[in-house]
Amino acid sequence: MFELDETQRAVEQAVRSWCEQNLAPAVPAMERGEHLPYPLLRRMGKELGLDEALVRLARRRLAKLQAVGSGEREMEAEPAGGLADDPMVTSVLLKEISRISPGFGMVLLATVGCGMAILSSSSAPLIERYAVPVLSFEKIGAWALTEPGAGSDAFGSMQTTARVEQSTLVLNGHKTYISNAPFADVFVIYARVKMGDANPVIRPIVVERGTPGLDTGPPMRKMGMHDSPTGEVFLQDCRVPRENLIGRIEPTEKARGSAALETLNLERAAMPAMCLGIIERCVEESVRYAKTRVQFGRPIAEFQAVAFKLARMTVALENARNLVFKLAWAQRAGKLHPQLASIAKLYCAEKAVRVALDAIQIHGGAGYMAELPLEKLMRDAKMFEIGGGTNEIQLQTIARSILGPPNR
Ligand SMILES: Cc1cc2nc3c(=O)[nH]c(=O)nc-3n(C[C@H](O)[C@H](O)[C@H](O)COP(=O)(O)OP(=O)(O)OC[C@H]3O[C@@H](n4cnc5c(N)ncnc54)[C@H](O)[C@@H]3O)c2cc1C
Structure with a gap:
């Protein structure tokens, strides 16, 4: 248990040598903001087979959903796993990247976090449309929970709302310190969803860049992780189809967040x-x-x-x-x-x-x-x-x- 097995050691070696040859020389320009990290992320995905492994996970989930058929939303959420079914491989990958640049690791973590949030409890069309492109790095993802007035108390103090209007969700709010936000294509936004007379429940909602009412700020200046763009997300009467809501609306304490x-x-x-x-x-x-x-x-x-x-x-x-x-x-x-x-x-x-x-x-x-x-x-x-x-x-x-x- 306390030693890497042969496969994990091979991954460690492959990622280390890729990072030393490709990531290390690219870090100074990314730190100075001269280059964005995303082209290199896509290259890493391809050359290390990361995109294939993640898309395989998505395809497996889609196959399960197909098997369940119309009862797709009754399916259990996917348990926390890892690439190639081995969480240690994910750990080795993140460790090796972070030996050179934890900031670049954050870019990867934020986009995969967004893709996994969609994958874990969404319908098949949402997975096809958003999770697959994000997990293959064709699109960049961001995962937005924190707000100016809701950090440690993210759930209790959340102000962002989503109003249900027939088949549409109307989002209003402001998120901050969101990794990848200035350049992301797909956002998982947490909001209080209000439907009828029931108490609002906090749910994640997928919003695509280009949707009217969604705007992002420029990269924030910060102490470290200069190669990981961080920024704000603004939502003003931003309308998305109701299907973009991830998971069920359950007005129970257990479902809260x-x-x-x-x-x-x-x-x-x-x-x-x-x-x-x-x-x-x-x-x-x-x-x-x-x-x-x-x-x-x-x-x-x-x-x-x-x-x-x-x-x-x-x-x-x-x-x-x-x-x-x-x-x-x-x-x-x-x-x-x-x-x-x-x-x-x-x-x-x-x-x-x-x-x-x-x-x-x-x-x-x-x-x-x-x-x-x-x-x-x-x-x-x-x-x-x-x-x-x-x-x-x-x-x-x-x-x-x-x-x-x-x-x-
Ligand atoms: C580089 C970077 C990237 C980030 N990326 C993302 C992202 O992708 N998505 C996202 O949603 N968020 C992101 N965040 C936000 C991050 O999760 C929050 O900054 C964090 O949760 C803290 O919230 P806050 O900054 O509002 O601090 P606050 O909650 O205001 O805390 C201020 C201080 O008060 C302390 N404090 C608060 N409550 C208590 C308590 N009950 N008991 C004791 N002490 C307490 C805190 O520990 C802290 O020391 C990112 C932040 C950074 C810096």
């Missing part, structure tokens, strides 16, 4: 692997540098202050790796619980930031310079303590899972 939580859990399961990539690269670079950088007549690795830092970084690497293995096992066994996803995301995000800072410290001035990858890895690492649920929200999820909900 359940599709969003599935995608969030998927995100929380993917992000630890990305953090592992940061940690692994930082440890490798730091060990190599500490053995060769000479000060006071000896390699700096011989100073205990440096050696102990490396030892702590290695402990974090081992723990993060174990958590990523456990997450992949849990996904495969259908046992991915929010508690485990939160533990892994919290630990790996905190350690990615800590280890990246330590790596910069060990490299001294060289670590602070953009010529080395460490300062980007550190800036990108910080995102994982915020996106997909902040550290504090992960702690809250873990605390509630052991103590039960607060008695208020």
Whole structure:
């Protein structure tokens, strides 16, 4: 369980060599905003067979829907899986990309997250029309939950609404910090759907770029992940067919935000692997540098202050790796619980930031310079303590899972 098998090792090697040859040289121009990441994403999809694997998943889902026939909407949502039916392969892929650029990993995660949200509980026409083009990277996807007034409390404070008018949904609202939003073709938008006298329920709705009433802002300037465009989405009387609603409208507490939580859990399961990539690269670079950088007549690795830092970084690497293995096992066994996803995301995000800072410290001035990858890895690492649920929200999820909900 704690070692990659032969297939997973082969994937690791193939992705590493692709990323070193193609992604690493492209990162500086993408970071400066001179090139968008999407042409390279499409190339990666083709050359690593990622698009084929994802479309195969979609085709399998379509075949199942066909088998169920008219009762398609009664089907169980697709469980959280992974590429090639192996979540560890997904983890290895994200880890390898994030050794070079976590931002580029975010571009992939956001588009796949959008495609998977549509795939997991949509009708066949919605999957054909939107999930297949997004999962083959022909179209770029975005997944929009966060709003200016609804971040950690995304469900409780959500203002975006969808009014049902006969066969049409009319959306109004404002989403922010959405990965890929400035350039995405397909958006999964979460909104309070109001139908008749029933209480509104939060559901995801597919909206295509070009639909009147949907607009996006320019890429936001941010601390890190400069190669991952992030932006706002504006909805003003944006009308889409009612069929674009993903899943059923169930005015029950259980249904409230359940599709969003599935995608969030998927995100929380993917992000630890990305953090592992940061940690692994930082440890490798730091060990190599500490053995060769000479000060006071000896390699700096011989100073205990440096050696102990490396030892702590290695402990974090081992723990993060174990958590990523456990997450992949849990996904495969259908046992991915929010508690485990939160533990892994919290630990790996905190350690990615800590280890990246330590790596910069060990490299001294060289670590602070953009010529080395460490300062980007550190800036990108910080995102994982915020996106997909902040550290504090992960702690809250873990605390509630052991103590039960607060008695208020
Ligand atoms: C680069 C980037 C990409 C992103 N991509 C996407 C995307 O594709 N789609 C999407 O929907 N969202 C995306 N997000 C948004 C992200 O999920 C939110 O930023 C995050 O959930 C936090 O929400 P907030 O920024 O509104 O912070 P707030 O919720 O305002 O939190 C502010 C602070 O208060 C703390 N806090 C809040 N509530 C509690 C509490 N109950 N107990 C203790 N502390 C609390 C938080 O932990 C945080 O420290 C992205 C964010 C970033 C930075």
